[in-house]
Every structure is written in C-alpha cells, then in structure tokens.
Amino acid sequence: MREAVDREIRTMKFRSSAWFGPADRDGFIHRSWMKNQGLPDHLFDGRPVIGICNTWSELTPCNSHFRRIADYVKRGVYEAGGFPLEFPVMSMGETLMRPTTMLFRNLVSMDVEESIRANPIDGVVLLAGCDKTTPALLMGAASCDLPAIMVSGGPMLNGKFRGQDIGSGTSVWQFSEDVRSGAMSLCDFMDAEACMSRSAGHCMTMGTASTMASVVEALGMGLPTNAAIPAADSRRYALAHTAGRRVVEMVHEDLRMSKILTRAAFENAIRVVGAIGGSTNAVIHLLAIAGRIGVKLTLDDWNDLGRDVPCLVNLMPSGKYLMEDFYYAGGLPAVIRELGDMIHQDALTVNGKTMGHNAAEAPCYNRDVIRSFQEPLRADSGIAVLRGNLCPDGAIIKPSAATPELMKHRGRAVVFENSDDFHARIDDPNLDVDEHSVMVLKNCGPRGYPGMPEVGNMPLPPKSLKKGITDMVRISDARMSGTAYGTVVLHVAPESAAGGVLAIVQNGDPIELDVAARRLHLDVPDSEIERRRASWEPPEPPAGRGYCKLYYDHVMQADRGVDLDFLVGASGAGVPKASH
C-alpha cells in the first residue's frame, strides 16, 4: 500500500498518470485489466506511455508488414524507459476500398484523434504507408497535439518485368493503354502482375504514398531517411527502433506536434513536393493537416512557393527511376541539401535538430537519380494553381507530368456527365473526339462521387491511341493517382455536384488552358453560363444515413483540403472525465 501511494505521488508528470497513477478504485481498474497481458507492475510507475498507432491490415497490402515494424518501435520505447502500447485504427487500402479511400480519410482521422485522447497516451508513434493512411494519422494526431513521430512503412522493391524495371501504378497505366491500342497482349499484361509487387511495402513510384512519406520527412515529423528506405531493407526496422527511442525523449522534452508543424515546415514540404515531382494529392492533404494544427495555408501558397522549384528527382511518373534507386542515391536528405536556401534550414524536426543540421552533410551517390539544383530534371515543377471562370476557387495541374505542347491549348469539350457515362462511351468508335479535344469529366469531386476518387487521368479514346496519341487535355473535379501522368487538370473547385461552372459545360464548348498564365477558361458568354446555371439541378445525395451522409453534409471543397468543416482545428489532449 505504501508503495502504491508513493507511486501516486511520483507519477503525476504525464497525462497517463491520470489512469495509471491513483491508488484508488479507478487506478486499480486501469492497471488490473492491463495486467492480464502479462505487463509487470513496474511499467505503471509513471514512465511515458507511448501509443503505437497501427494501420496494419491484410486488406491494406502496402501496410501488411506493420506488426513487425511495431515490434521494432516497441524495442526502442522499452530501451528508452517508456511503456509502449500498440493500438489499431481503421486502415485504408488504396487498391481495394470502394468507392475510394479518400471518402474515409477524415473518418480515420477521427478514429486516430479520439483513440489517442481517450486513452492513457503521452506520446505516439504513427505507422502509415498506403496513400491516405499518412494524412489521416497526421490529421488526427495534430488535433490532439501530443509528441508524435511518424514511421513510414517504406516502398516496395523495384518491380522487375522481363529485364525492365516497372513501377507501381505508372506501369499499370502504361500497359493498360498498350493493351487498348494493341501494342501489348493481354497474356503479357497478366504476367506483369506478380512482377510489379514483389516485396512488402507501398507503391515504389513517386506516387502519393512515396510523396507523403517524403512530406513526413520534410515537415520534420519523421526521422531523416524515413521517406525512402525500402520496406524490405533492415534499415527500415532500425529506423523504427530509433523512432521508438526518440519519442520517449520527446515526451520528456514536451516536443509536441505544434512545435514542429509550423508555417515554415509546411513551406518546406511544399517545396520538397516540387523537387521530387510529387503527387497532386499532397495539395489537399497538406491543406487539411495545416487546418488541424492551426497553420494558415492556402491553395495559392502551392502556386507561389512551388513556382521556382525545379524537379530534381528522376523518378516515375515524372522520370524513370524508382524509390529503391532513390534511397541508394541518398534519399530525401540529399534533395533537401540540394534545395539550399529554398528550405527553412532552422525548422525543427522530431530528432530535436533542425532541417539544415540533418541535411548538412547529406551525400548524393547518383546524380542521374537526384539531379543538382543547377542541372535539374525539369525546371518547371511544383503544382500550378489555375484560375478562371471554370474554377473560380482553383484547380491544379502538375507540369512535370504534363506534355509541354499541351500546356497552352484551346479545344472543344467532350463531356462525360459522370464516371459511368465515361466508361459507357469512351471506347465507342463513334465518339466525337480527336486529339485536340478537351475531355471533361463531371461529378467526381468530394461530394459528387462521393469521395473525390482518382479518376481524373481518364484513359484516352482508342481511336486517339491507335493514331499514336499519348496525351490529351483532361479536366475534372476528381483527383489523380500520384503514379499517373498527363496534361490533367484536377480538383476543379467548386465541383460540379456543388453547382460549380463545370456542371454546365456542354459538348463543343471551347475551353482554353494556359498553364504559364495559370488560366482555365470556358469560352462561353457569361449570359449563357448564367442561363444554364439557372436550370441546373443538383444530383441526389448518395446516402440518407451513416458516415456517408455525415461526410456529404460537411465535406469542404478541394481548395479547403476536403476536410469535414467541424474537424478543422484541434481539441488538444486534455484528460477526459473518468469512465467509472
């Protein structure tokens, strides 16, 4: 009894003490049930409790190795005198979930936020890999603002198909178009399946998962080299171990997320996304994360900050290599070092050191993979934000993935009212389309689909493919896979289902795209636009109940990060009322 009372006096330092500290009925309940897991009494002596937030799932193949990663995090936590407790949250597998993982990103963020706040957790290690798992965990944790480190799961090893390197997603899109044009047999296409995904890990192109893992490092939320170590490389597990050690120190230092996720950190991340030729999905995810931590970030910041950033990383889909090559070439620290003054060198990171310190000596071992600032892969990188009557609240395009000749283009619209309409007609030989047409897809935005799926990189019509056409201007309110490429205008806001001008575009309307002038214009008289809008009727809501209804009623547009309006901001990590 005397020991228990002493413990209560000793243990009021961290929030977990509110559960495990008291020598009373509630303290008994909190400790006793935990002890059924074989946890000895000394673990409840007031040491920092570290939650390990795990998105492991066999339905999320990119994260299927996460229980092993969690074990390595635990080693580090124990070694530093902490008490690790692993907990699951809903996982999101990009390839299987329908209608789209993006519909559930905000739901998972709520799961993360409430799981952390409701439990005796003093610091947290976030395990994420597949696309949406990274922003969801950062958003949820940011709304609690405890000390946190993210450990990414790491990319798969390079795909290997008949002597060639092939990349997740990017090569699928290419092969699929080759099958449709007759350049590849269906048998060869099927053979490539197992050759593409041959180890644990997430997509190994510079798609959304690799981009967001790089964002984690650029924000300072991950340890140096977090972005690129392959999932199959033993150093991924050493990094997990180190993260476990470090998060215990962060709790002692009270190094909360808000001390790392400053405006400077977001500016660094935007510039890094430009330099790596990163995914357009990073735009909405960073806007949403900033909204949770109270940093003012807008779509225009992407345009302004990314404008002069050259693309330095020669990875698919903008270039030719893959993440394994990126790691061997030096990984993200080499890119950050190369960006020099474009990076806020004094931004703090989770290892307690600055961005500049971490990258000061970063070597580059392969200049074809990581180019120098003076000789970049492409000078025009970053994300271009377009404005005009077709997108008064903005739209985006990724210049490094687009065809230079199409960056200034005027063409007649070929309109698809929704994705079903697109699939029903795109292969029709009588479709009135040619290579100068502008393909327009409606009702695929945050509310329209719902969930803003990655369908913006519409496959080209077979009649164009057979002529050898490899790119056309495409416009939608949808997103695009980070592994995809093309002259694709995305995230049109307001979306068509919310009554944006996109909703009233008709076949044959002239559309002008001018990326250099950041302009997207529907060349139809204002009076005609107003006439069409007056007779426009919104589509039926997709659901009358459940999470889909909550999402539909509260989701914000792409320029606001597609978060739910009531989730913006943070509620901190105050200790809730007792449950008994």
Ligand code: FES
């Ligand atoms: Fe999981 Fe690409 S499908 S990262």
